Amino acid sequence: VKAMRDDLHVLTGSYVLDAISDAEREEFERHLQHCPTCETEVRGLRETAARLALACAMTPPARMERRVLAAAHQTRQLPPLSADRPRRALPRHRSLPRARAFPGLLAVLAAAASMVVAVALGITELSAQHQLDRARATSIARVVTASDAHVETAPTSAGGNVTVVTSAALREAVVSSSGMASLPSSRVYQVWVLSPSGARSAGLMHGSSLLAAIRPGDRIGITVEPAGGTARPTTTPVAVLPV
């Protein structure tokens, strides 16, 4: 047993450099919880590894900033871990089979979060609406994290800004707004996909809207309409953005 523990202890370095297998990592993290010496060493070596990363900093492409900041607006954050729960030695990063697994992970986390809310409200069963919201959140995450995601932001004549994130490959777009004037209950903001063949309603604006079947050259418009929305835009758009 002693020999095995020594063997595990030597893994501190390989562990912080991610040079071990998933199985070894799990075993080592279990070991860490009972080995304060190892934990202290891991902390120091992890800070050291961070210096290796800082030493190779590179300016990323400028478009990355717009994408990440826009994606943050569309991404729900994890709640803090409750204080009474024993904390893991380290945040756990499960290996992702593919990048596309990330929105899936988001969906799982969103589901977990809505479970927490459901429990808090005394709701024991997830409603159909929750299921829909979950599917929508997954689709939205897929668009905003797409490698070809294109972001457009414009001020609106109703105040605030509208942001459209489009993935040409997915032919989908996500529209969201912030700071727009609130409307009387008899009025709503309605989203339109504007193309040479006319205006197609993309529903009422609430939170983030997911728009499907987007084509290059389409534009996104937002109008103020009577409650419930209309079949065609009846007012001058408060904002029009290219996709």
Next chain:
Amino acid sequence: MSRPQIRQAPPEPEAAPPDLAALLSQVARGDHRAFELVYAELSGPVYGVVRQVLRDPAQSEEVAQEVLLEIWRTASRFDPDRGSAAAWALTIAHRRAVDRVRSENACSRREQKAAEPEPAEDDVVETVAATLEYQRVRRCMDGLTGLQRESIKLAYYSGYSYPQVAQLLGVAPGTVKTRIRDGLIRMRDCMEVTW
């Protein structure tokens, strides 16, 4: 050989860097402004380390984006008592890059990459050459044995597992484990890392 005016540069840059830990706690409360500052601070190191491991610019951009978004999403899980904010973030970044390398048929892709000339190397070096951190790391790396240095570089910068490193260097896996640990401890002491 040694240039005193460089060696004697103050250990900290003149402009105090923003307190990342404090910013992260604001980010955890949904503060987008704070996240912009976190982005400004961390996007370079995150992208740099991901690019160092993955090499491919498009893939690196995708993974770096995921990492930065994960920082936004999981900011509430950062615990300042357990390490610096930069280490927390860069641990995520390196892990994600390595996950990407080891998933799919990463082997064949890497071999293909290795066969091509690597223009990436130059601009990586060029971008970082001026930074103080690079100088420090470089100097401390020089203090390692050849085997320690190679093991750490292959593991961290190339994303190889220690058995792979062992194979590449023609030594026993156990030797690599030990060299990585000893080398990192030496680096830690040389860079006066305090944790």
